[in-house]
Amino acid sequence: MTRTAYVTTPIYYPSGKPHLGSAYTSLAADVYARFKRLDGFDTYFLTGTDEHGLKIQRAAEKEGLTPQAFVDKMAADFKQLTPMMGLSNDRFIRTTDIDHLAAATTMWQALEKNGFIYKAKYAGWYSVPDETFYTEEELVDGKSPDSGHPVEWVEEESYYFKLSAFGDKLLAYYEQNPDFIKPDSRRNEVMSFVKSGLKDLSISRSTFNWGVPVPGDDKHIMYVWIDALTNYLTATGWPDTTHANWKYWPAVHLVGKDILRFHAVYWPAMLMAADVPLPKCVFAHGWWTVDGAKMSKSKGNVIDPAQLVTEYGRDQVRYFLMREVPFGQDGDFSHARMIDRINKDLANDLGNLFQRVLSMVAKNCDGVVPEMLELSADDRTLLEVAKHLPAKVRDAVEGLAFNKALDAIWEVVSAGNRYMDSQKPWELKKTDPARMAHCLRVLIESFRPVSVVLEAFMPESAKRMQELVGVTDAVLELPSLAAGTQLPSPSGLFMRIQTEAA
Numbered sequence: 001m002t003r004t005a006y007v008t009t010p011i012y013y014p015s016g017k018p019h020l021g022s023a024y025t026s027l028a029a030d031v032y033a034r035f036k037r038l039d040g041f042d043t044y045f046l047t048g049t050d051e052h053g054l055k056i057q058r059a060a061e062k063e064g065l066t067p068q069a070f071v072d073k074m075a076a077d078f079k080q081l082t083p084m085m086g087l088s089n090d091r092f093i094r095t096t097d098i099d100h101l102a103a104a105t106t107m108w109q110a111l112e113k114n115g116f117i118y119k120a121k122y123a124g125w126y127s128v129p130d131e132t133f134y135t136e137e138e139l140v141d142g143k144s145p146d147s148g149h150p151v152e153w154v155e156e157e158s159y160y161f162k163l164s165a166f167g168d169k170l171l172a173y174y175e176q177n178p179d180f181i182k183p184d185s186r187r188n189e190v191m192s193f194v195k196s197g198l199k200d201l202s203i204s205r206s207t208f209n210w211g212v213p214v215p216g217d218d219k220h221i222m223y224v225w226i227d228a229l230t231n232y233l234t235a236t237g238w239p240d241t242t243h244a245n246w247k248y249w250p251a252v253h254l255v256g257k258d259i260l261r262f263h264a265v266y267w268p269a270m271l272m273a274a275d276v277p278l279p280k281c282v283f284a285h286g287w288w289t290v291d292g293a294k295m296s297k298s299k300g301n302v303i304d305p306a307q308l309v310t311e312y313g314r315d316q317v318r319y320f321l322m323r324e325v326p327f328g329q330d331g332d333f334s335h336a337r338m339i340d341r342i343n344k345d346l347a348n349d350l351g352n353l354f355q356r357v358l359s360m361v362a363k364n365c366d367g368v369v370p371e372m373l374e375l376s377a378d379d380r381t382l383l384e385v386a387k388h389l390p391a392k393v394r395d396a397v398e399g400l401a402f403n404k405a406l407d408a409i410w411e412v413v414s415a416g417n418r419y420m421d422s423q424k425p426w427e428l429k430k431t432d433p434a435r436m437a438h439c440l441r442v443l444i445e446s447f448r449p450v451s452v453v454l455e456a457f458m459p460e461s462a463k464r465m466q467e468l469v470g471v472t473d474a475v476l477e478l479p480s481l482a483a484g485t486q487l488p489s490p491s492g493l494f495m496r497i498q499t500e501a502a
């Protein structure tokens with residue numbers, strides 16, 4: 001039976017343009033999806049836009065557009081993330097898609113049928129930018145505890161979801177499934193939140209109308225998060241469990257730390273209430289700051305991923321974002337760090353090594369893969385680290401530790417550079433040409449797994465690397481290369497970025 005994998009990003013509010021934060025989760029999900037495909041999994045990768053709610057309705061009004069016209073216009077920018085960042089998503093879902101409206105309605109009906117929805121009066125604080133309800137005690141200085149935005153007093157008749165019925169069940173689930181919420185520090189936060197007691201959740205609004213109508217009560221629309229979370233099921237064809245995509249469920253959800261509660265508490269409670277199996281894992285990543293400061297429109301320091309890609313190259317940006325900061329921790333963006341990583345890791349360590357070895361092969365071995373002689377201890381050391389690379393990367397990606405996967409790849413690159421320095425093939429050229437050819441062959445062997453696993457991170461560059469070292473079929477278990485195979489003439493992989501200081 002084919003193994004399946006399903007990975008999702010949050011669906012983004014298309015109230016503004018995509019920024020570094022949106023590009024980041026999508027990129028991480030892409031790396032995961034690409035690696036799973038390399039590893040033989042039938043993989044589904046979902047991203048999209050969250051198009052209902054008061055925040056969107058108000059943004060549309062500001063521009064004098066209907067909400068639908070507004071989201072049609074804005075969703076296009078988020079769709080652009082796919083070619084811009086080189087994403088391999090299988091679907092770009094919009095919560096205004098017909099099948100999603102149907103799935104959200106079905107979700108509501110399932111909750112209602114199972115007795116978890118009731119009607120009552122709601123009075124409390126609402127933050128529009130967060131699309132979140134808060135109690136008086138939760139506010140910080142009278143503002144949203146999540147974003148610091150002002151809140152509005154809301155009093156209306158509302159439908160409620162009996163979230164309070166799920167506290168014990170959720171806690172038991174977290175206990176039995178220690179990998180359900182990652183990283184561990186976040187899991188602890190969620191557990192103490194649930195332990196402190198869950199209140200029922202207001203899940204409908206009647207003071208505006210940009211949302212999915214509540215079935216059987218047109219005066220109400222669904223609270224945007226109920227609608228939004230269901231997108232992860234919509235794409236699987238749910239509730240049709242004979243649908244071709246149902247095999248992908250359950251998903252790995254990648255989310256920012258600010259929206260963990262929705263994914264690790266509300267969403268699993270809804271799924272329990274609707275009798276749907278729970279996600280495989282919810283992983284909360286950290287936030288990017290810029291030169292130490294929070295990214296914000298008012299500060300004018302919002303990083304535009306499109307501009308980064310134009311300036312540095314798509315694979316370079318992908319590499320930097322995955323390497324610089326452990327996934328799960330907050331990180332700081334700076335152009336200086338980006339340039340440093342491109343010049344040192346990519347141009348020097350990786351690109352130069354390939355270039356030096358492959359041009360020696362072109363010049364001295366007619367561009368064909370040399371014979372392998374008897375292995376020395378040094379040869380074995382390099383070949384061993386290279387051999388274990390796919391398994392190491394697999395473990396790291398499975399744990400969503402993308403920087404560790406890249407560390408493991410760079411261990412091989414560094415071992416290759418050390419080998420080059422110690423064997424000095426340019427000297428062997430005069431003293432022992434057969435040994436020189438052998439050393440180049442050992443280096444080529446070490447490059448091959450590197451070129452394959454890097455495909456998840458830097459798809460275009462990795463493809464070029466694969467061509468250079470005769471990988472025709474990128475699989476984790478590479479067959480060994482036949483001596484005499486003709487290699488293409490080498491070309492540079494990564495340009496150095498010139499800085500004023502340099």
Ligand code: MSP
Nearest residue numbers: 010011012013021022050228229255256257287288
């Ligand atoms: N629409 C909801 C998600 C619904 S999922 C069913 C939403 N959208 S959002 O557009 O406001 O945020 C999307 C994601 O961007 C969140 O995961 C958030 O953490 C992430 N980021 C926003 N700013 C960020 C940074 N500065 N750094 C990293 N990620 C950040 O919430």
